[in-house]
Amino acid sequence: MKTFFFLIALLVSFTALAEQAKNEWQNTVLTDATIKKIQESKYEYKKCVGEQMQKPAYLDMDSRNATEAIMKQCEPVLAKIREIYLAEKVPGVIADRHLRQIRTQITRNALQGLMFAQATRKAGQP
Numbered sequence: 374m375k376t377f378f379f380l381i382a383l384l385v386s387f388t389a390l391a392e393q394a395k396n397e398w399q400n401t402v403l404t405d406a407t408i409k410k411i412q413e414s415k416y417e418y419k420k421c422v423g424e425q426m427q428k429p430a431y432l433d434m435d436s437r438n439a440t441e442a443i444m445k446q447c448e449p450v451l452a453k454i455r456e457i458y459l460a461e462k463v464p465g466v467i468a469d470r471h472l473r474q475i476r477t478q479i480t481r482n483a484l485q486g487l488m489f490a491q492a493t494r495k496a497g498q499p
Contacts, residue, residue, distance in 0.1 A: 407461050414454045415475060421447035422483050432494060436487040444480055451476060 403411075425431070425446050431439040451472060458468035 403461055403463075407457060410457050411454055414450070414457060418447055418450045418454070418475070419479060421450045422479055426483060426486060426490075431487065432490055436484060436491055439487050440480060440484040443483055444476070 422443055425443040431443060434442070454475070455465075455468050455472055458471070459465065
């Protein structure tokens, strides 16, 4: 009876490991052209965020709300990077992890920039 439970536990653990292996990206190499597309799309995303930050309406809003609105406006631009990854057969889990990293980094920078701009305006400087 103990052997039976041991075999079932072993089978379940192998199944779990097999599922995890499906989501793991096997160390393939992205072409230089693909890397360039990703970098260009990332630049377009940063450019979109920068352009949105220049709009005066966002300076009157709370900086957190303004940052959230800006990021929502530019989300379709970021989605292009995911499409590039999926076209290269990169698992969605890996692509999403990289997009989350990009989104977090740029969101922090945008929030910091908006907070600085609002503080400058409140201080009476142009």
